[in-house]
Amino acid sequence: MADPAILTHSLTKKYGAVTAVHEMDLEVKTGEVFGFLGPNGAGKSTTIRTLLDQIRPTVGSATILGLDSHTDSLAIRRRVGYVPGDLALYPNLTGRETIRYFARLRGGVEQAVVDELAQRLQADLTKKVKDYSTGNRQKIGLIQAFMHRPELLILDEPNAGLDPLMQQEFLTLLAEARERGSTVFLSSHTLSEVERIADRVGIIRDGRLIVVERIDDLKRKAVRRLDFEFAQPLAADTFAGVTGVREVTVDGTHVHISYEGPVTDVLRAATTYEVLNLTSREEDLEEIFLAYYRGDEADAVGEASASQAESTNHVR
Ligand SMILES: Nc1ncnc2c1ncn2[C@@H]1O[C@H](COP(=O)(O)OP(=O)(O)OP(=O)(O)O)[C@@H](O)[C@H]1O
DSSP states (O other), rough: OOOSEEEEEEEEEEEEEEEEEEEEOOOOOTTOEEEEEEOSSSHHHHHHOOOOOHSSOEEEEETTTETTTTTTTHHHHHHHEEEEETOOOTTTTTTTHHHHHHHHHHTOHHHHHHHHHHHHOOOOTTGGGOOHHHHHHHHHHHHHTTOOOOOOEESSSTTTOOOOOHHHHHHHHHHHHHHHTTTTEEESOEEEHHHHTEEEEEEEEEEEEEEEEEEHHHHHSOOOEEEEESSOOTTTTTTTTTTTEEEEEEEEEEEEEOOSSSSSSHHHHHHHHHEEEEEEEOOOHHHHHHHHHHGGGGGGHHHHOOOOHHHHHHHH
């Protein structure tokens, strides 16, 4: 079997009294797109910089593509494309000169690949970097990360500053990289940025990896809602004890139900009465995710459904 693309053992980074990364055991499989999610200051960038040997862990170790992150760091750099969270560029170089500089560090890349990436991302490479907007700087970051068709892409909040059209193009580039067999490690603070492309997500909070799940499983756990209109008013306890039901609001003939898991029992209980109308609302993945952020992972689904507004405020 292929080595995992990323494997860490008890990876820990302390800055004085602050433990930025705490005993992290992370495995990213070859060929998957892994979303690395957490709020500001959770430890995402510190983890990534440790993986790339830009900083040394206080305790623990990591292998990247089967190579030791420290002793084999040069070999790793050639096989990895990296977009840092705080991309530092020379202000007086043009975009093209900047890309040439990165290309030389990599031992040369195909000009045709650079041109195609620049065209697809609508990057103007003739301007000096100091005259770029945040989004245009980010495009340079993406071009240099993708241009050597690396086996592993490590992307630290790569969407920053990209407009919706470019975000879409970026997702297409990721999908193509996956088609070629590349692995993608993608950090973000919003699930919505990664949910369309990631196979699995890991959620990090206060330096700890608190959950790793397949996006499909996370979706299965998400809260869903049904709004019924009945011919007759129902008693408040009509749905008490029905499997999967989390919350019921009865307002005369209108009943709102949030539930998790299969809908069968809810429907069976409802259709013992005359149903005039039924609407089903989108499952809300963001809610369950925000609950993990807040620290309610033991009961992420229930808490999320109870107080979305509060959780949204907390993250901001
Ligand atoms: N060089 C440093 N010296 C001291 N503390 C640091 C240093 N770098 C990071 N930290 C601290 O480590 C913790 C994790 O920071 P990190 O930048 O890794 O988080 P992050 O998840 O990438 O956040 P963001 O989404 O804001 O980039 C924070 O408390 C931060 O203040």
